[in-house]
Amino acid sequence: MVFYLDNNVKRSLPDDLMNKLGYQPYKSTQIENKEVSRATHKVAISTGDNKVSNSIKEIVANNVKDGMTISFHHHFREGDFVFNLVMQEIMDQGIKDLTLAPSSLTNVMNNMVVKAIKAGTVTNITSSGMRGSLGDAVSHGALANPVIFRSHGNRARAIEQGDIKIDVAFLGVPNSDRLGNANGMDGKAVFGSLGYALMDAQYANKVVLLTDNLVPYPNTPASINQTQVDYVVQIDKVGDPEKIGSGATRFTKDPKELKIAAMVNEVITHSPYFKDGFSFQTGSGGAALAVTRYLRESMKNSNIRASFALGGITKPTIDLLEEGLVDKVMDVQDFDKGAAESMHTSRNQQEIDASWYADPYNKGAMVDQLDVVILSALEIDTKFNVNVMTGSDGVIRGAIGGHQDAATGKLTIISAPLVRGRIATIVPEVTTVVTPGDSIDVLVTEVGIAINPKRADLIEAMKKVPGVPVFTIADLQKRASEIVGTPKPIEYTDRTVALVEYRDGTIIDSIKQVKD
Amino acid sequence: MEIENTALAGTLESSDIQIMISKGDGKITIELESDVKKEFGDEIESVIKQTLAASNIESAKVKAVDKGALNCVIRARTLTAANRALGIADKPSWEVL
Numbered sequence: 001m002v003f004y005l006d007n008n009v010k011r012s013l014p015d016d017l018m019n020k021l022g023y024q025p026y027k028s029t030q031i032e033n034k035e036v037s038r039a040t041h042k043v044a045i046s047t048g049d050n051k052v053s054n055s056i057k058e059i060v061a062n063n064v065k066d067g068m069t070i071s072f073h074h075h076f077r078e079g080d081f082v083f084n085l086v087m088q089e090i091m092d093q094g095i096k097d098l099t100l101a102p103s104s105l106t107n108v109m110n111n112m113v114v115k116a117i118k119a120g121t122v123t124n125i126t127s128s129g130m131r132g133s134l135g136d137a138v139s140h141g142a143l144a145n146p147v148i149f150r151s152h153g154n155r156a157r158a159i160e161q162g163d164i165k166i167d168v169a170f171l172g173v174p175n176s177d178r179l180g181n182a183n184g185m186d187g188k189a190v191f192g193s194l195g196y197a198l199m200d201a202q203y204a205n206k207v208v209l210l211t212d213n214l215v216p217y218p219n220t221p222a223s224i225n226q227t228q229v230d231y232v233v234q235i236d237k238v239g240d241p242e243k244i245g246s247g248a249t250r251f252t253k254d255p256k257e258l259k260i261a262a263m264v265n266e267v268i269t270h271s272p273y274f275k276d277g278f279s280f281q282t283g284s285g286g287a288a289l290a291v292t293r294y295l296r297e298s299m300k301n302s303n304i305r306a307s308f309a310l311g312g313i314t315k316p317t318i319d320l321l322e323e324g325l326v327d328k329v330m331d332v333q334d335f336d337k338g339a340a341e342s343m344h345t346s347r348n349q350q351e352i353d354a355s356w357y358a359d360p361y362n363k364g365a366m367v368d369q370l371d372v373v374i375l376s377a378l379e380i381d382t383k384f385n386v387n388v389m390t391g392s393d394g395v396i397r398g399a400i401g402g403h404q405d406a407a408t409g410k411l412t413i414i415s416a417p418l419v420r421g422r423i424a425t426i427v428p429e430v431t432t433v434v435t436p437g438d439s440i441d442v443l444v445t446e447v448g449i450a451i452n453p454k455r456a457d458l459i460e461a462m463k464k465v466p467g468v469p470v471f472t473i474a475d476l477q478k479r480a481s482e483i484v485g486t487p488k489p490i491e492y493t494d495r496t497v498a499l500v501e502y503r504d505g506t507i508i509d510s511i512k513q514v515k516d
Numbered sequence: 517m518e519i520e521n522t523a524l525a526g527t528l529e530s531s532d533i534q535i536m537i538s539k540g541d542g543k544i545t546i547e548l549e550s551d552v553k554k555e556f557g558d559e560i561e562s563v564i565k566q567t568l569a570a571s572n573i574e575s576a577k578v579k580a581v582d583k584g585a586l587n588c589v590i591r592a593r594t595l596t597a598a599n600r601a602l603g604i605a606d607k608p609s610w611e612v613l
Contacts, residue, residue: 392555393552393555421551487556488555
């Protein structure tokens with residue numbers, strides 16, 4: 001018999017599992033003011049000589065043991081060569097029962113993880129998300145233990161608090177010297193900011209850098225530095241530069257996306273936050289990039305400059321920096337070549353780690369200073385709860401990323417079409433709650449906007465904006481449902497395959513195994 | 517109405533459905549491929565069946581490859597494929613439309 005308890009977004013959570021893992025249900029977006037302690041980690045003292053090795057085999061054999069927690073970063077995205085190389089070696093050595101704790105898992109890693117699960121090499125996973133064959137396998141019950149999904153800020157918190165204790169971090173870098181001074185900007189497979197990997201470098205017991213570009217000592221600028229690194233392993237290629245980011249960013253020509261983007265821009269410019277010195281995060285994706293373009297025009301016309309742009313950075317944001325419309329870019333990750341390359345030349349493009357970016361348990365994260373944020377959604381429901389994790393068929397196919405974290409911004413806008421194909425984006429109840437409706441302020445669709453009833457000030461401000469019709473979210477949901485019809489409810493088994501943490505480490509929702 | 521020829525309507529573009537109708541064996545059989553089969557499979561099949569019934573077709577083999585089409589699109593593609601299969605595409609039975 002499975003007992004369930006409700007949390008504050010009315011989701012039933014598996015009581016037995018919650019107790020076993022010592023979890024509390026999600027309560028509130030408010031982060032309590034309290035004192036916390038930081039986890040400690042082991043340091044193998046060294047003068048720094050003899051760190052270089054050509055044998056990943058030897059490094060794995062000497063450092064990875066059954067039951068350990070290992071980590072990777074996902075800055076190489078679909079161009080990653082490091083993950084599969086290291087995981088294959090670990091599997092070849094017959095190591096079992098590992099916890100895999102990467103910053104996220106990209107498609108290029110899927111088959112290897114599925115293989116490692118089947119072999120018993122990996123028995124626990126915590127990640128920002130997963131997609132494709134891996135998401136499918138996990139949703140069909142491939143892993144005995146539930147996957148723990150954490151946002152980028154929450155992963156930083158979990159590492160600092162010791163919820164994630166990394167034994168060995170394998171971090172690919174496009175350059176390093178023989179002691180481990182490295183950055184993400186120089187070399188062949190460059191990705192710019194090392195934001196997410198900086199947490200691992202700081203807190204893992206053992207830090208193994210893998211590089212295809214050993215440079216003279218000392219290497220500067222150093223994002224990861226020699227005081228943190230145990231080994232520097234030379235490999236042939238860390239990644240495929242062509243697949244790290246989308247090459248040249250193209251603006252969408254999709255009229256629906258453009259209409260949504262133009263309306264998002266209207267909402268921003270008519271909000272009380274659009275004034276000199278404001279800050280914003282737009283993220284990637286067609287509509288988000290188009291928003292950046294519209295926002296640029298509005299900023300120029302109104303003679304307004306932004307104090308900073310935050311988050312995953314793209315070339316259009318860098319263009320604003322170069323034009324003097326944005327003073328600083330606070331950069332945890334770069335989505336394209338243009339953004340990665342400009343890190344070299346612009347001292348106003350500051351690399352920040354995941355904690356600085358979004359961790360709720362430090363002395364002040366950038367997201368808490370954020371005015372305007374534009375986020376996407378797979379689904380949003382009539383209570384403004386957002387799902388970015390599971391598809392309408394209940395299968396895992398997404399990632400939290402910085403969604404929960406950035407949503408704490410003062411004006412959080414979800415940009416989403418009413419429907420995608422035959423799937424409604426606005427639904428009576430989301431398949432999985434990832435970001436609570438309490439932190440969402442405005443939904444922008446191609447037909448109009450809906451404002452969270454809690455934001456009376458915004459309802460007032462948006463009353464008479466030309467070209468921006470205001471609806472209730474229930475109206476928009478009804479409209480979507482009239483177009484596509486009512487889907488059959490998803491059938492699940494009783495088994496929990498994943499738990500979704502809120503950014504403070506409480507549980508906001510669980511994901512069940514799908515019946516097929 | 518008796519279907520003798522095989523006919524096709526629709527494309528494999530997103531939000532469309534491709535319907536292929538051929539000679540049946542006394543009943544309507546539908547082979548459906550769809551990304552939203554779990555959510556809308558039954559509804560898609562029922563729309564196809566209703567559309568064929570309205571054209572008085574009681575025997576047909578239907579192969580449907582759905583790319584997230586809405587009901588109106590499914591109806592239109594099914595009807596067109598049926599009219600082509602019956603050889604009446606140039607003089608459709610208007611009362612069915």
